[in-house]
Amino acid sequence: MPTIFSRIINGEIPSYKIAEDEHYFAFLDINPIKKGHTLVIPKVETDYIFELDDQTLSGLMLFAKKTGLAIEKAVPCKRIGIAVMGMEVPHAHIHLVPLENEGDLNFKNPKLKFTPEEMNTIAEDIRSNFIL
Ligand code: AMP
Numbered sequence: 001m002p003t004i005f006s007r008i009i010n011g012e013i014p015s016y017k018i019a020e021d022e023h024y025f026a027f028l029d030i031n032p033i034k035k036g037h038t039l040v041i042p043k044v045e046t047d048y049i050f051e052l053d054d055q056t057l058s059g060l061m062l063f064a065k066k067t068g069l070a071i072e073k074a075v076p077c078k079r080i081g082i083a084v085m086g087m088e089v090p091h092a093h094i095h096l097v098p099l100e101n102e103g104d105l106n107f108k109n110p111k112l113k114f115t116p117e118e119m120n121t122i123a124e125d126i127r128s129n130f131i132l
Pocket of ligand 1: 013015030031032039084085086088089090
């Protein structure tokens with residue numbers, strides 16, 4: 001059975017998409033810990049990030065860099081934090097989280113609530129700064 005992230009890639013489940021290319025896809029986390037919290041995933045379905053082959057893993061990081069640079073321009077922050085957990089969804093993904101201070105990269109922090117309109121605006125702002 002495909003993962004929820006594969007179903008997002010295939011368009012079966014909607015997402016606040018930021019960018020995609022042949023191998024990678026970036027979209028807003030639906031339960032953000034900070035405004036602009038984004039997930040970057042490979043299109044290949046692999047659970048554990050360190051099970052990705054070297055080329056896919058390094059390409060994922062480069063796609064995360066492009067995405068992070070776009071987030072930085074769209075969302076006021078000091079820098080973009082990177083985290084990998086994969087405790088919930090068995091499809092490798094990198095969390096990109098805009099940071100003001102070190103406490104911002106804490107997944108026990110309360111999740112933020114944005115309306116669909118606000119999420120669309122955040123995604124559009126990031127998208128418009130994304131350079132493929
Ligand atoms: P983890 O696997 O522990 O890295 O956490 C999975 C992350 O995926 C969580 O931050 C969820 O909020 C996020 N997530 C789960 N389902 C969706 C979805 N349909 N769209 C966007 N983000 C999601």
